[in-house]
Amino acid sequence: MPEAKYLLVGSSHAALEALRSIRQFDPDGAMAMLTQDTHPPYSPTILPYVVSGRSRPEAVLLRDRTFFEANACAFVPNARAVGLDAKAKTVKLESGETWRYQTLLIATGAAPAIPPVKGLDGVKFHVLRSLDDAKGLRSAMGGARSAVVLGAGLVGLHAAENMAEAGLSVTVVEMQGHVLPGYFDAKASERIEAAFAGHGVKLLLGRKVVEAAALDGGHSCRVMLDDGKAVEADLLLVATGVRPAVDWLDGSGVAIDRGVLVDEAMRTSVAGVWAAGDVAQAMDFHTGKPALIGIIPTAVEQGRIAGAGMADDPYRKDYPGGLPVNTYRFFGRVALSIGQATATDGVEVSESDENGYRRIVLADNRLVGYASVDQPFDVGVMGELIRRRVDLSQCKDTFIARPADTGRRLMSEQWR
């Protein structure tokens, strides 16, 4: 039975960062990275750029064989984990093979959440989570004239833009009243929505799909909306969010809410098992409660902490809590947000419509959220001000008037 002191299940940002973190402390403990993917590591975030053709699929790979050799880590693709026996400390693969571990990282990420729409299982539809999905969508785009996208989150909007730019007639259906809910307030979203409308993308907001049906022998489809209208298209993309990939943990004893529940050290409820990245439900910076924040910065931070814990590194730091971060490009424009950018209750909000839009959210003279459209800001600087809970009472007016300069100044002072 193959065995590893460190077994990493998953091969994206969280697992890669855990690898690095482990190797900083333990240069040669036996390590293996298992992934269900057929490719070397890549980021799900890169996929829209593969769809658009901007990035060649072979150029988005983040690590190669040399890297794994140099880091003494066995990289095992096509290895889908289907079961965890925490007592025996083994992971069972779809192939029937079983791996034994001393420490395990669950970094299986998330999988597309498919809504329970009547008739959807009888329709050929696309999702966008893996490199093969991206290649499939890109090739399908080539033969399609029209597309319907379910969901106006980041994946849905990126794909809708790509398809519109490729000349398809695109319709996006979103349940919520605005695009990118949670990241942007209505005013910011409206600017983004206007850009899509300007590029010929039809946005159906506050609408729900109630039924889907195949047409033309499966070459196209029709979706029925809750207002009784129907949309027909050659291509259907389901982008209604993702769900942590936890199915394989059934019966393992690992505590799961929506994702794998972890403590401040990224430990799960089971000894010897850690979790990080999109699969993990770790503490939210603002609420202090477990939350799903499926973005690269949290995956990286969680992966590092988990790796340090697995290697028993005495300098491991506790997870300070995740902050939502979004850097979104659309039709060459920029929309950014960090923290509680849409908060309205118990906070002080400053909005500006000059040279783009920005929304600064303060609580108790401290920054808690920041969003902008067409007005780039230093997301990392604002993130640090939020994380460090920097008291802005001495410079609040200056900060609101000139946030970029003031933020840079505050961080420059912190450096010395």
Added chain:
Amino acid sequence: MGAAFDTIAFKASLCDGCGDCMKTCSEVKGGASRLAIVPGAKEGGFELAICRQCGDPKCVQVCPSGALAKDGDSGVIGWDAQKCVDCLLCTAGCAYAGIAVDPQAARVAKCDQCDGDPACVKACPTGALEWRRAGSLYREYGDKEDLFVPGLSGCQGCNSELIMRHAMRKIGRNSVLATPPGCIPGMGSVGYNGKTGTKVPVFHPLLTNTASMLSGIRRYYDRIGRKDIVVMALAGDGGTADCGFHAVSGAAERGEKILYICVDNEGYMNTGMQRSGTTPYGSWTSTTPVGEHLKGKTQDAKNLPLILTAHKCRYVATASTGYMEDLYEKLDRAVEASFEGFSYLHIYSPCPTGWRVPSSKVIEACRMSVDSNFVTLWEYTNTAGLRFTRSPDNPIPVVDYVRTIGKYRHLDAGQLAHIQAKVDEQVALLKLMAADSPSPPAAHRAPGGGEAPAAAGSLSGPLRQEIARN
């Protein structure tokens, strides 16, 4: 040795926000400036946003396209324009706005240190931006053989140990070393139980006869034709300025071909922190206590390296571990000069134990001592005279340095004024002596758009008299 890299350092106290650095960067790189000077908290103060080339760079870790990577040789975080998809996630990783959006190009841009020759530094007229090459020195010399045993029993954060190990790494095995009583032998370099603490011949002369013994050793080596041996001392200020001074002065006067390095920690720190001839005015020591009547040392320090220049030595120089580039260049020249005549290197060395400085702040104390002109960096040869190796222009107030040192904690305004006056006087004298040598290209003008710094000739009357009197 671990990774250490060269870096662009920023001295906020010298920046007047002229923006020349940004203009130059923008021109050289053809786009937005990759560093940003922003208004400081105080009126007229400025701060800097620039890539810090982090050791553990978050921008690299969060990049989904593999477009950012830290170069293992230069330490620079490079950006691959081909791989970058303009997602801007890197800007979310950077806490210092070191990678930011260039609005014109709608892409990110970041500092690449101009391949080791940063244009912004050259453009900075006040010396606020500096290109610090200590990183590559550490890398180069860190790989060389350490000629002291591990586990010397110096205090935590001992700067003298740093000087010893670096100096001997640089000088190498072809040397004979004298370490008169002081911290340097005291921490174990002469050894125990019949074994030496060094990998070169080392001996432990008296405080009084170091330079005399070295003179004899050199003459013997000359006689048997071994002119390649570096015959040297690593001595303290007590053994050099006080008890050993007559021997040093005699050897210097005779032009003995030895390298004499004085590690000046401003007192007899090894024996319980008594005052020495180089202890500065106002310092607390165990023999210049601070109480109801006494407020530290009542006399000024003697300027030993300046006294050595009066011996017309082959080479005299001052150095500080706060400026390693300068120290290393001087070590080279001092070694070379020691084959031709008396070569004297005076290295200022804050003592965390005796000065009441946290061990983590020792190098900062070194830098501030230089930045305030409390310590000046210069070199002298008997042919070319004296020249500054670091501009004494645009100093920070001495009080900023003194405040960081525990042994000066008690100083009153009168004492602080005395120290500042003494520093100004010393600098004025050195400027007079350096009047014929080109000044180093650090500061072209004072911050705040002032005129060029006062030339040596324009000294005020009383100061001139004071210098003449000395």
